[in-house]
């Protein structure tokens with residue numbers, strides 16, 4: 001009897017267990033049906049996030065690298081500026097003394113200030129190389145009228161070559177930002193002229209890491225300013241600028257049918273017979289000038305000329 005009762009109870013328990021198991025199975029099934037897709041969505045989202053994180057990390061590393069490069073560039077530019085200023089100071093003190101000795105008749109030296117207008121051009125690099133070879137210093141009057149890219153090599157940015165002029169010890173002059181001397185241009189309004197000078201200064205400072213081009217050359221020469229000249233000169237003076245025209249026109253801008261290397265050479269060498277200190281006008285875009293330059297340098301050097309970069313204190317510069 002006891003045996004039978006036990007068996008019955010077991011059967012009873014088994015039935016209840018079956019029902020419970022069925023209910024549990026239903027619950028698991030429901031959970032699986034509703035939860036698994038949601039879980040898969042979350043997992044997918046996680047994978048997406050992880051990918052974004054990886055990309056961001058890569059970008060951060062690249063940015064850190066670029067930043068290090070930029071810092072290095074800024075450091076180099078700052079050092080170049082300091083070195084250039086130190087060297088310029090020494091050169092200019094010596095140049096001022098030499099000028100004074102020449103003016104006083106105490107020196108048989110002569111000075112030629114080579115000036116090249118309208119750059120930067122790609123050809124400017126050829127002039128820099130030539131001047132380096134001949135150990136000549138010059139003055140480059142730069143403008144931004146040609147746009148942000150070099151007109152004779154459009155894949156090079158104009159600002160990127162500015163430091164080159166300083167690297168070789170030349171002077172960068174201010175030939176205004178717009179170089180626009182037509183009707184309604186620079187000379188129609190003193191404010192417009194000064195704005196163009198300041199814009200060019202800002203551009204030069206940014207391109208070189210702080211160099212201020214203090215010597216202005218009027219586009220077309222100061223004669224182009226006409227009756228406004230006095231007012232413009234006052235404004236330049238007030239803002240700490242100096243300005244310079246030229247005592248010799250090489251003739252390289254007289255037109256392509258006229259301006260050849262022979263004419264340019266004879267213009268400069270003829271004028272040199274009467275000038276112990278001269279400021280010669282050339283243009284950075286001129287191929288005949290590049291061709292004539294070695295002979296001009298050799299001949300003038302043979303006559304006792306030294307070649308210096310212009311500086312604001314020079315007797316040739318108006319203040």
Ligand SMILES: [Zn+2]
Nearest residue numbers: 117118219220
């Ligand atoms: Zn010009």
